[in-house]
Amino acid sequence: FLDFYSNPLQDEGLDSDDDCSSVSSYGSDFSARRGYGSNALALTGRTGSLLSVYSEAGDFGSVTVQGAVEFSLRYRNAEELIVTVEQCQDLAYANPRKQRTDPYVKTYLHPDKSRHSKKKTSIKKCTINPVFGGETLKMTMDDLKGRTLNLSVWHNDSRGRNVFLGQVDIDLKTWDWGHETLTWYNLQPKVNRIYLLDIVPPLFAGGARLNSGEVHVWLKEARELCKLKPQGVDSFVKCYMLPDTSKKSRQKTRVVKKSQKPVYNHAMVYDGFRAGEVREACCELTVWDHNKLSNQFLGGVRLSLGTGQSYGKNVDWMESVNEEIQLWEMMLSSPDAWVEGEIPLLKASQL
Structure with missing residues (x-):
């Protein structure tokens, strides 16, 4: 990630498997038309130093992201965001040799990466189809403007070598708060x-x-x-x-x-x-x-x-x-x- 500040005059009118081939550094550095998919744009007031959302005691291993997660959102009394996590399906094996995954779900509210923003479900042992049974993750927040809910799925390792299994980003700026039913979302890989x-x-x-x-x-x-x-x-x-x-x-x-x-x-x-x-x-x-x-x-x-x-x-x-x-x-x-x-x-x- 990069952060930058800019002051123009007012107008009057990489995942670890990225293909990082060598490129010349002369002049302007790239010019081909881009075609990557749209991602949510989060716009808020100034924040302090942003810590990595992937710093769950380190992100170890590399798996191909697959599967889906079912959850719902509710904003209660204009101060509490409630995420209800029901289940996941067809997760990747964090340990392919042992065919084992011990999954749990974690949430953050971007751009806040503090412990105050982080919530986690319980850990389900030895399953790629965990059922959390409607566990609720509650975050107190009186202003959701410009925030993005990051919900990620992880494999828990007893030695702290946790493995990232996929994520979903929800732009709360455009979210329909009348939609409170459980919904399936395909898990997505990390992106630079x-x-x-x-x-x-x-x-x-x-x-x-x-x-x-x-x-x-x-x-x-x-x-x-x-x-x-x-x-x-x-x-x-x-x-x-x-x-x-x-x-x-x-x-x-x-x-x-x-x-x-x-x-x-x-x-x-x-x-x-x-x-x-x-x-x-x-x-x-x-x-x-x-x-x-x-x-x-x-x-x-x-x-x-x-x-x-x-x-x-x-x-x-x-x-x-x-x-x-x-x-x-x-x-x-x-x-x-x-x-x-x-x-x-x-x-x-x-x-």
């Missing part, structure tokens, strides 16, 4: 994601209109990066503000060594934006594994309006889709407000 925080500065200073604005990018952290070496990933993030691909536009974070969950905490500034110009720009963020001979591409996103044009000319890099466009639009339309979004990284295999 990016957390993004944008701030739009005031358009007026001392009563006068500003002539230009700045884009401030704070790259905070990444998570679940593709593990290319036994000791971990030596990663850094590169940023361009397209259409400028010059060395002046290219900015980088430091290299964080031996981590699939690196924390960068690196600020970048792009200035000189006049009113309306941010609509013509594209913020390209790419994540790389650092090597002495050739850096390897791990994933990236492009944030723009996705119009295919910049300043009236057709360009192949103005290709943002889904949440990338939604976040850029939210940033442009939300002056003086913190905006947070969650976006999956584009995999190298999708280039």
Whole structure:
């Protein structure tokens, strides 16, 4: 994951099996049209440091996600979210050799990853079709705007080497609260994601209109990066503000060594934006594994309006889709407000 903050002038008008092939780091880093599926965009106020939702005493092993989970949601008295977990079916074997899985269900309310947000069911022994019988997980929360319910299924290991079996994300911003019946949901694998925080500065200073604005990018952290070496990933993030691909536009974070969950905490500034110009720009963020001979591409996103044009000319890099466009639009339309979004990284295999 990555977090970043941005201040443009207001407009007036990777799972461990990712295909991480080597890619040149010259100029703008990827340009093919993307086709990954839509994921929920969570937009909230500013939050503190985000801890990994997968830090259940570590995530060990690697299984192919399969199966489904049945649960329901209810919001009671505008203060308590109740998740009723009924059962799961056809889960993967966490230990294929022993044909064994000891599953349980865990919930978080993104972007809150604290223990206050985490709830868990009981553990069912030796079954890939566990029945929880309507166990309820209750979370006290007086404001669900912009929150995403993350419900994940895990295999419990007596040595703490728990194995991820699948997850479901529910965007509570668009949830139909009249729907309280038990419903089946297919389990989904993890995806590399990016957390993004944008701030739009005031358009007026001392009563006068500003002539230009700045884009401030704070790259905070990444998570679940593709593990290319036994000791971990030596990663850094590169940023361009397209259409400028010059060395002046290219900015980088430091290299964080031996981590699939690196924390960068690196600020970048792009200035000189006049009113309306941010609509013509594209913020390209790419994540790389650092090597002495050739850096390897791990994933990236492009944030723009996705119009295919910049300043009236057709360009192949103005290709943002889904949440990338939604976040850029939210940033442009939300002056003086913190905006947070969650976006999956584009995999190298999708280039």
